[in-house]
Amino acid sequence: MTARTPPDCTVTGCHQPRDAQGYCRLHYQRWQITGDPNVTPGQAIEEAVVGRVVAGQPPGRRLTVAEREAAVSRLYWARATETEIAARVGLAGRSSVYAIKKRLGLTRPRGGPDQ
Numbered sequence: 001m002t003a004r005t006p007p008d009c010t011v012t013g014c015h016q017p018r019d020a021q022g023y024c025r026l027h028y029q030r031w032q033i034t035g036d037p038n039v040t041p042g043q044a045i046e047e048a049v050v051g052r053v054v055a056g057q058p059p060g061r062r063l064t065v066a067e068r069e070a071a072v073s074r075l076y077w078a079r080a081t082e083t084e085i086a087a088r089v090g091l092a093g094r095s096s097v098y099a100i101k102k103r104l105g106l107t108r109p110r111g112g113p114d115q
């Protein structure tokens with residue numbers, strides 16, 4: 001028996017035709033990038049990748065937006081300087097770090113015995 005219409009994407013509620021791996025083009029792309037067809041690329045966090053960045057190792061691939069924010073946040077709480085954070089997370093400079101910190105509400109002074 002041969003189906004005449006292409007089967008739907010296997011993601012629940014998606015009725016786009018299948019493209020690859022049982023997914024339509026959109027869900028296949030998400031699955032390729034994030035490993036989960038329901039996760040938008042910018043939101044995915046792979047714990048191991050963030051861990052490598054925080055430890056000062058190469059992440060192995062491009063960070064997602066959420067991974068970058070997670071890494072900045074952890075390095076901030078580990079008392080890394082903005083220059084250190086920029087180098088580890090692969091940001092252009094301190095102003096990029098500051099922009100992320102501001103978005104995350106991490107721009108207030110941490111306090112503590114700095115001097």
Ligand SMILES: [Zn+2]
Pocket residue numbers: 009010011014015016023024025026027
């Ligand atoms: Zn789909």
